[in-house]
């Protein structure tokens with residue numbers, strides 16, 4: 001939007017929220033006109049796109065245009081349908097949520113074209129794989145088939161969709177379109193049997209006659225001239241210059257093969273289409289009893305052949321009616337009028353259900369068999385509000401649908417606005433708007449609404465008529481503020497409402513509906529007799545459309561009104577769970593002329609499309625809002641603090657900027673991530689200032705540019721040299737790399753051969769690599785038995801290395817042993833020699849080091865022969881120290897010491913010594929001299945050793 005803010009005077013504003021007089025319908029219209037006259041057919045209201053049908057090719061749907069809008073910020077480029085499509089697609093991809101684009105407008109406003117443009121946009125810009133091209137083609141080609149069966153020429157549009165369409169395009173997690181699903185709404189079946197002057201039946205009938213091969217037509221019993229068929233000639237325009245049925249037939253025929261229609265499907269399908277034409281040509285006559293007869297059964301025979309039913313049964317069903325009495329069935333003849341009714345009802349039912357079958361068939365070809373989670377973008381191309389001179393049951397349903405969609409739009413827009421304010425931390429200012437729930441309730445409320453009253457009137461016993469329905473309405477909803485009839489209106493309004501009419505005050509304005517035909521259309525009755533015929537048809541499609549179970553079900557099928565209400569409520573459920581985008585299409589004139597802008601007609605549509613209401617809701621708070629980054633990026637040149645670069649947070653930059661350019665507090669609010677500007681004039685003033693500064697900057701730049709030019713020349717030359725040198729170096733490196741890789745591969749192949757030029761380098765490399773690797777994997781101690789596995793050619797070398805390594809480790813180990821440990825080990829050797837294999841407990845002792853301190857010897861300094869051998873007092877298993885008497889005490893002690901290899905184990909005591917009687921209990925030996933040697937224990941148990949002069953010891 002910013003891109004063209006300055007052109008606003010000439011081409012109007014790109015977003016209606018920037019209109020100062022946003023409540024004025026005239027200002028709205030002026031803006032639309034200004035833009036339309038410049039061939040600018042798109043304008044936003046916030047994120048809603050208003051599109052005016054140009055009725056000419058504008059060259060704005062090229063591939064380069066598509067590329068232009070791809071991934072670009074919504075407001076950076078002029079409004080376009082591609083921006084809406086791209087925005088929905090990007091959001092879907094980034095947030096992995098579902099979206100829908102609601103396209104509405106009156107007949108001929110460009111809805112179908114808009115949905116095709118969106119489909120094409122996705123087909124061209126979305127990532128695509130070869131295998132998924134089929135899915136894309138099917139999505140695209142389902143359109144001509146659906147249009148052939150569901151579109152027709154009307155006074156308002158040569159290719160008018162006579163059904164509502166919702167199409168889901170499914171995308172996988174990469175954003176590739178992988179499948180789709182279509183739901184159709186309320187096909188206009190009445191067109192099959194009747195067309196207004198200047199209108200046609202559904203395209204497929206004319207396409208078949210015009211394009212179908214001679215053989216095919218002969219098989220179907222058809223002539224090429226559409227004038228020969230009553231169902232095709234009532235509008236007197238079977239041939240229409242703007243429509244090329246022959247070419248369209250070719251497109252549809254080739255589309256059939258892409259969307260998986262078999263020969264058999266087509267045979268059955270065209271059998272049905274031809275049967276409808278034959279049905280229309282059945283003429284009835286009245287016999288003397290006033291009953292209908294068919295004088296010429298030529299058509300009956302063809303229908304029987306094509307639908308696989310018995311001719312006499314069909315004939316009877318068209319001229320008779322089965323009435324079920326309590327115990328039996330009675331067959332009554334029909335009047336001529338009722339036979340015509342039965343025939344038309346059959347044609348409508350057959351076509352209507354075949355259309356549903358067709359949609360299902362297309363869906364089965366669009367279905368994506370991979371059941372991983374998909375995200376979708378739904379396209380809803382639905383009839384807009386309709387107000388004609390005479391409005392009937394169809395307009396009632398269509399306008400009810402629009403009423404529901406309007407409710408959704410307003411609720412969602414309000415909610416979105418409120419959510420944005422909340423998220424941005426800006427105070428919410430309540431918006432006054434018209435809540436049309438009251439009208440929706442008037443139509444759909446259970447037991448009380450118009451549809452319920454109509455249903456009641458359809459099923460109640462007794463003579464119910466359209467008039468009695470109107471009376472019921474007056475009785476039940478007569479007091480409703482949005483309902484009026486001639487009887488209820490005051491003297492003023494009375495004139496404008498007919499006796500058979502009621503008026504609803506819709507959100508978009510008043511519409512008067514004529515109740516004529518309401519009951520019949522709501523009932524959509526197909527006589528049971530005819531239903532039976534169709535249920536027994538051999539035509540495979542009809543078999544699927546008319547199930548025998550239906551005959552067995554005695555319950556009345558839901559009426560058309562109720563079916564429509566239910567399908568609308570499921571549509572709304574589908575939509576509510578998705579993120580919305582809206583496109584409102586406007587028809588500029590009734591004559592399908594380019595460049596003609598009919599003020600009155602457009603004014604009506606602005607009203608009916610609810611555009612003013614939408615604008616009011618969007619503009620209630622602030623006209624403009626942008627992320628700080630974007631706002632700053634655009635206008636930073638207006639403030640010296642933010643130009644050329646602002647290094648702080650963008651919000652602060654914007655604050656500094658707007659303070660500098662003088663925004664007053666009522667003009668703006670600062671949210672968490674966005675600036676909100678209340679009035680368009682504030683934004684325009686900023687934009688003007690921006691344009692001025694751009695101009696000035698331009699002049700400075702032009703001076704700088706000439707200096708810069710020379711610099712640039714030099715830089716370019718330098719860069720060229722530098723790039724050349726780099727390229728040469730890179731090429732050399734590449735050649736070297738290729739050669740090395742080749743040698744390596746050759747070496748690998750010949751690795752097991754004896755050393756030769758082919759494997760020499762490879763083996764050197766492998767050897768080096770192994771040795772280098774081995775560094776990190778040598779065993780750390782003598783017990784570590786691990787060894788890095790060598791390549792085949794290095795096995796011998798590896799063995800030698802391993803031995804060297806082990807020897808080295810053993811040597812290192814031996815050098816590290818202390819003398820003490822060595823002695824201990826020697827003791828163990830001796831123990832081993834003595835006890836190994838001879839004495840139990842040897843193995844346990846082996847692992848425990850012998851303690852040096854465990855054994856000690858004590859003797860006295862006197863001449864006695866007493867010798868005490870101390871054993872460890874901590875060992876509770878020991879009995880205590882040993883006291884020995886020995887004649888050769890010197891010899892014994894010396895030998896003991898030598899055996900223990902420890903000199904410090906002998907303790908020569910004077911006077912007394914202590915010993916352990918048992919662990920924990922000590923005793924004392926007292927040594928003394930005396931005349932006579934003796935050893936004795938006194939009363940206390942103390943041992944005394946007396947040594948005589950001769951030094952002899954006694955125990």
Ligand SMILES: Nc1ncnc2c1ncn2[C@@H]1O[C@H](COP(=O)(O)OP(=O)(O)OP(=O)(O)O)[C@@H](O)[C@H]1O
Nearest residue numbers: 053055056107108109110111112113157159160161
């Ligand atoms: N963007 C466009 N550019 C050029 N021509 C367009 C464009 N949109 C619509 N038209 C023209 O207007 C005609 C009617 O458009 P379209 O069939 O899309 O209307 P519609 O709203 O779908 O009508 P209906 O409700 O009757 O189906 C198209 O056949 C085409 O000639």
